[in-house]
Amino acid sequence: MNEIFTLLSFGNMGWGDEIALGVAMTVSLALASLPFGLLLGFLLALAKKSEEPSLRAAANIYTTIFRGLPELLTLFLVYYGGQILLQQVLSLFGDVYFEVNAFLAGMIALSLVFSSYASEAFLSAFRAIKQGQYEGANALGLGYVQTMRLVILPQLVRLALPALSNLWLILLKETSLVSIIGLADIIRYSNMAARTTKEPFLFFSVACAIYLVLAIISSTGISRLDSWAKRGETHR
Amino acid sequence: MSNLSLGAAGSFVQNQTIEAKAPPPPPKSRDWTLTRVAGTTWLTFWILGGLGIVWFLLNSNHVALVFQDDGFLPVSITHNAKFLVKYGEKFVSGFLITLKLVGLSMLLGVLLSIPMTFMRMSKSRILGGIAYAYIYFFRGTPLLAQVFLIYYGAGTFRIPLQSIDVWWFFRDAWNCAVLAFTLNTAAYQVEILRGSIQNVAKGQWEAAAALGIPKWLTFWKIILPQALIVSLRPYGNEIILMIKGSAIVAIITIFDLMGETRRAFSRTYDFQAYVWAAIAYLVMVETLRRLWDRIEARLTRHLKR
Numbered sequence: 001m002n003e004i005f006t007l008l009s010f011g012n013m014g015w016g017d018e019i020a021l022g023v024a025m026t027v028s029l030a031l032a033s034l035p036f037g038l039l040l041g042f043l044l045a046l047a048k049k050s051e052e053p054s055l056r057a058a059a060n061i062y063t064t065i066f067r068g069l070p071e072l073l074t075l076f077l078v079y080y081g082g083q084i085l086l087q088q089v090l091s092l093f094g095d096v097y098f099e100v101n102a103f104l105a106g107m108i109a110l111s112l113v114f115s116s117y118a119s120e121a122f123l124s125a126f127r128a129i130k131q132g133q134y135e136g137a138n139a140l141g142l143g144y145v146q147t148m149r150l151v152i153l154p155q156l157v158r159l160a161l162p163a164l165s166n167l168w169l170i171l172l173k174e175t176s177l178v179s180i181i182g183l184a185d186i187i188r189y190s191n192m193a194a195r196t197t198k199e200p201f202l203f204f205s206v207a208c209a210i211y212l213v214l215a216i217i218s219s220t221g222i223s224r225l226d227s228w229a230k231r232g233e234t235h236r
Numbered sequence: 237m238s239n240l241s242l243g244a245a246g247s248f249v250q251n252q253t254i255e256a257k258a259p260p261p262p263p264k265s266r267d268w269t270l271t272r273v274a275g276t277t278w279l280t281f282w283i284l285g286g287l288g289i290v291w292f293l294l295n296s297n298h299v300a301l302v303f304q305d306d307g308f309l310p311v312s313i314t315h316n317a318k319f320l321v322k323y324g325e326k327f328v329s330g331f332l333i334t335l336k337l338v339g340l341s342m343l344l345g346v347l348l349s350i351p352m353t354f355m356r357m358s359k360s361r362i363l364g365g366i367a368y369a370y371i372y373f374f375r376g377t378p379l380l381a382q383v384f385l386i387y388y389g390a391g392t393f394r395i396p397l398q399s400i401d402v403w404w405f406f407r408d409a410w411n412c413a414v415l416a417f418t419l420n421t422a423a424y425q426v427e428i429l430r431g432s433i434q435n436v437a438k439g440q441w442e443a444a445a446a447l448g449i450p451k452w453l454t455f456w457k458i459i460l461p462q463a464l465i466v467s468l469r470p471y472g473n474e475i476i477l478m479i480k481g482s483a484i485v486a487i488i489t490i491f492d493l494m495g496e497t498r499r500a501f502s503r504t505y506d507f508q509a510y511v512w513a514a515i516a517y518l519v520m521v522e523t524l525r526r527l528w529d530r531i532e533a534r535l536t537r538h539l540k541r
Contacts, residue, residue: 047274047275050271050275051271052269052271052272052274052275053275054272054275054276054278054279055271055272055274055275055278056275057275057279058275058278058279058281058282059278061279061282064518064522065518067521068480068517068518068521068522068525069480069514069517069518069521070479070480070481070482070483070494070517071480071483072483072484072486072494073483073494073497073510073513073514073517076510077510077514080501080507080510081507081510084507169376173376173377173378173379174378176378176380176381177378177380177484179380180487187378187380187381187384190381190384191384191388194388198391199392200384200388200389200391200392201385201388201389201390201391201392201393202392204381204384204385204388204389205385205389207377207381207384207385208373208377208381208382208385211376211377211378211381212372212373212376212377215376
């Protein structure tokens with residue numbers, strides 16, 4: 001038992017500090033992908049509900065691709081494909097070597113996947129908002145931007161929140177894939193620790209426990225966010 | 237001849253033909269609004285991208301279209317597709333392994349999820365608690381971590397596992413992958429099954445009880461058929477998630493579609509490996525999705541009006 005504490009302690013003897021670094025990496029990657037994913041997802045949902053058929057078709061192609069590809073493959077396509085593409089482009093300008101940052105590649109891949117799922121969440125939320133809301137806003141003389149900001153978005157957030165919070169939990173779990181392209185996240189450090197100390201079960205259990213704790217913390221945050229989004233609903 | 241017999245009426249018809257209605261004006265050409273420009277640009281981008289991928293695949297397999305000016309066939313194809321010749325067969329075997337992994341673990345997951353669902357829904361706090369913890373663990377942690385926990389983690393218990401003679405099971409990456417995937421999908425399937433069973437109106441139970449039908453028969457003949465229809469869509473989604481998730485077994489040295497792709501890429505540094513894999517996965521998932529829509533439409537046709 002003492003041995004386990006030594007292994008998990010912070011400092012030279014234990015792996016606690018390395019794993020903490022891994023947690024920071026996982027959380028920052030997820031947090032960095034979230035805003036891009038949300039924004040892209042929102043724009044995609046706008047495209048999908050537009051009256052322009054070409055825009056709808058293009059947005060649907062995007063969703064089909066990034067929902068159909070395995071996340072790991074998307075990550076590899078972005079990481080290796082991005083590398084090759086950039087190299088090709090840069091070779092036009094001369095002999096420059098450029099290495100694609102693993103964090104950036106992970107962020108792009110996760111945002112792409114997240115946005116394609118989020119667009120569906122936003123779209124179904126848009127569909128739940130009645131036409132009368134737009135008409136009412138129009139009658140009050142609000143323009144498009146004002147209608148969106150003051151009337152539609154507050155309702156949209158409330159309606160899309162359950163689906164989006166599910167997607168956040170999925171995103172948090174998907175960050176584990178970046179360990180495969182060499183980013184030092186929880187899994188990567190656990191793997192290193194497991195190999196060095198020959199205690200794989202201990203370290204992978206710790207990794208799983210950390211993910212569970214992150215999920216629990218997220219759930220608390222989400223339920224607060226939910227009650228904030230529902231603050232306008234009166235109890236009847 | 238006919239003119240004669242018709243007489244005055246005929247000449248009237250000839251002279252006073254009613255003017256045909258003017259044809260409707262041609263449809264107004266749509267304005268180039270901002271959304272239309274954006275949509276067309278985006279769509280053009282997709283088309284060019286698709287053509288670019290086709291060109292890339294042809295080019296990297298040395299397939300060239302050579303136009304000749306003599307003869308009937310202006311096109312001759314020279315091909316020297318080393319990559320496909322060398323790795324094509326392996327891609328197919330990887331594809332079959334992916335299907336086998338997903339099929340086997342889905343099937344075992346169904347078998348495991350049924351008793352787990354009863355546990356989860358039972359009134360006993362202990363049984364319900366165990367099932368809840370199991371589901372929470374497998375839904376709350378990444379599949380990659382679960383696979384590592386089983387495959388590498390089993391090494392910690394090598395001696396006890398050897399003593400009960402099950403070490404051979406955990407030594408093999410394939411068994412560990414199937415075990416991890418089965419446990420994972422079972423946890424999701426319990427929630428699907430539980431959700432759909434609880435979705436059936438309570439009146440169905442009460443009506444069956446009023447008719448004197450025993451509980452197990454009510455469940456089997458009345459509740460379950462209704463629940464399974466509701467659960468069709470989530471089950472389809474779960475299969476798709478499993479296909480996509482199965483790509484990670486490549487990390488623990490199983491040569492599924494992703495594993496073969498990685499192997500081919502690491503040997504040739506030819507990016508077409510990943511492009512072929514992407515096409516294979518997309519086709520697999522899209523086919524399944526469309527097929528599932530058909531199946532669902534067929535099975536729920538009695539619910540439509």
